[in-house]
Amino acid sequence: MEYSNQVLSNNTISNNIATNYGGGMFCQGSCEPLLLNCVFWNNSPYEIAYEQVNENCITIAHSDIQGGIEAIYTNNQAGINWMEGNIDADPLFVNAEIGDYFLMEDSPCIDTGIAYYEYEGEIVIDLSEDEYYGIAPDMGACEYDSVEEDDHIIQNSKFKISRILLIQRRILSLNYLLPVMS
Numbered sequence: 001m002e003y004s005n006q007v008l009s010n011n012t013i014s015n016n017i018a019t020n021y022g023g024g025m026f027c028q029g030s031c032e033p034l035l036l037n038c039v040f041w042n043n044s045p046y047e048i049a050y051e052q053v054n055e056n057c058i059t060i061a062h063s064d065i066q067g068g069i070e071a072i073y074t075n076n077q078a079g080i081n082w083m084e085g086n087i088d089a090d091p092l093f094v095n096a097e098i099g100d101y102f103l104m105e106d107s108p109c110i111d112t113g114i115a116y117y118e119y120e121g122e123i124v125i126d127l128s129e130d131e132y133y134g135i136a137p138d139m140g141a142c143e144y145d146s147v148e149e150d151d152h153i154i155q156n157s158k159f160k161i162s163r164i165l166l167i168q169r170r171i172l173s174l175n176y177l178l179p180v181m182s
């Protein structure tokens with residue numbers, strides 16, 4: 001991210017590796033991003049890193065950041081607005097090794113996001129109840145689909161089908177990379 005004041009909401013950023021800065025997110029130049037309902041997990045060397053910035057500030061709320069505020073490398077040049085609702089707890093992905101970043105039922109990210117958020121007088125996020133399951137949105141990109149709620153069975157099926165398709169696509173792309181056996 002460079003010269004950007006972007007809002008990132010409901011993103012899962014995990015298992016990325018960078019050689020110097022970054023890992024999960026790298027801010028360069030004038031950047032003042034707002035992270036909301038996000039998961040940053042298992043990125044190295046940092047979850048979030050800043051370089052060459054002047055009095056910039058990152059704002060983070062209702063997000064799961066591995067290592068918490070201590071894990072954000074600011075190069076002593078950026079501030080951190082560490083707002084309410086942040087956690088540092090294993091998000092319990094179903095199977096990150098194959099790219100399945102859905103949440104297991106015990107995940108601390110379930111229902112710990114926020115549906116409505118204002119920052120500096122602006123509405124940043126305003127989700128209606130049909131845009132998430134449970135009592136609140138989850139942190140991260142994949143909303144947990146509770147099978148206990150009958151009303152959601154059809155939508156759950158859609159989620160499950162899209163999950164299977166995602167895994168199939170990954171398997172297909174893997175096969176494509178393998179040499180043809182004859």
Ligand SMILES: [Ca+2]
Binds near residue numbers: 111132133136137
């Ligand atoms: Ca939820």
